[in-house]
Amino acid sequence: MEAIDRDTLARVIQTATQEVFSTMLGMEISCGEPFVERVPPAPSEGVVSLVGLAGQWVGTGCLCCSAAFACRICSRMLMVETDSVGEDVLDVIAEMTNMIIGNVKTGLEEHLGPMGLSIPTVVFGKNFTTKSVGDAEWSVCPFVSEEERLEVKICLAPCRKPHPMVRPGFLHTYSLQA
Amino acid sequence: MPPNVLIVDDSAAIRKILQRVLRQAEVPLGSLYEAGDGVQALEAMKNNSIDLVLSDINMPNMDGLQLLAQIRANPQWHGVRVLMITTEGNQARVMEAVGLGAAGYVRKPFTADQIKEKVLSLM
Numbered sequence: 566m567e568a569i570d571r572d573t574l575a576r577v578i579q580t581a582t583q584e585v586f587s588t589m590l591g592m593e594i595s596c597g598e599p600f601v602e603r604v605p606p607a608p609s610e611g612v613v614s615l616v617g618l619a620g621q622w623v624g625t626g627c628l629c630c631s632a633a634f635a636c637r638i639c640s641r642m643l644m645v646e647t648d649s650v651g652e653d654v655l656d657v658i659a660e661m662t663n664m665i666i667g668n669v670k671t672g673l674e675e676h677l678g679p680m681g682l683s684i685p686t687v688v689f690g691k692n693f694t695t696k697s698v699g700d701a702e703w704s705v706c707p708f709v710s711e712e713e714r715l716e717v718k719i720c721l722a723p724c725r726k727p728h729p730m731v732r733p734g735f736l737h738t739y740s741l742q743a
Numbered sequence: 744m745p746p747n748v749l750i751v752d753d754s755a756a757i758r759k760i761l762q763r764v765l766r767q768a769e770v771p772l773g774s775l776y777e778a779g780d781g782v783q784a785l786e787a788m789k790n791n792s793i794d795l796v797l798s799d800i801n802m803p804n805m806d807g808l809q810l811l812a813q814i815r816a817n818p819q820w821h822g823v824r825v826l827m828i829t830t831e832g833n834q835a836r837v838m839e840a841v842g843l844g845a846a847g848y849v850r851k852p853f854t855a856d857q858i859k860e861k862v863l864s865l866m
Contacts, residue, residue: 584852585852588852588853588854589760589851589852589853639756642756642760643756643759643760644763652755653755653756656754656755656756657756659754659756660754660756660757663754663801663830663851664830664851664852667801667830667831667832667851668830668832668851668852670830670832671830671831671832671833674833679833679835682801682830684753684801684803
């Protein structure tokens with residue numbers, strides 16, 4: 566199984582994001598230059614939505630935007646004016662994450678094999694930091710819509726296979742001894 | 744008789760959108776019900792007469808395919824049509840849904856016209 570190259574991954578993310586914004590919200594959103602994030606991100610504020618990916622490759626998909634943009638997205642999706650982050654906004658951002666990363670997943674499966682998608686978790690606040698365990702890189706695709714910025718990020722790594730010397734049901738090689 | 748419709752999705756936003764789309768589409772409808780997962784959906788079906796189910800696949804507690812299998816396994820619900828509305832694009836999952844007896848499949852993101860067209864085709 567081949568890994569996916571960064572350009573292809575970026576294209577899949579950009580296509581999925583623009584399709585979701587266009588179809589569900591009737592909003593145009595333009596793509597910025599994709600980049601790779603290696604260092605832990607600085608403390609942020611706003612809305613961060615995370616969803617897990619699992620299969621032969623495992624990782625996380627993430628949507629990040631300001632509270633104001635999240636409210637605007639919610640207003641467009643539900644067609645009700647929303648000016649503060651509450652349950653509706655968090656639910657809408659969770660569903661946007663589900664749709665965008667879900668469609669990214671579908672686009673990646675032809676390269677990486679079948680993957681499952683977890684239920685999204687959405688965080689809203691100020692001065693918080695997110696970090697994934699391990700040292701995998703994040704592919705980041707920035708987008709802009711009416712001067713508001715959105716980032717869609719994906720972090721993927723091959724799933725660690727069980728050690729071939731370990732019998733099923735035993736965690737450690739020393740357990741093989743009689 | 745206009746059909747009674749059950750919308751099943753763990754996202755309250757999607758449930759609201761689908762309700763709005765169905766009402767604005769001027770599709771002949773009876774009562775509209777909602778459920779947040781397959782377990783709630785089965786409870787709604789036991790307590791109400793449901794003709795059409797619009798269901799997501801990836802949900803907690805009981806997913807859409809498990810719900811579909813439960814509906815198809817119950818002779819009382821033989822005539823209930825189930826339309827899957829989901830981000831799941833994996834071809835194997837689509838075929839699994841069709842094999843289990845889904846009457847149709849709509850990918851998210853969707854337009855109001857796509858929903859209206861599919862629902863009308865099932866009536």
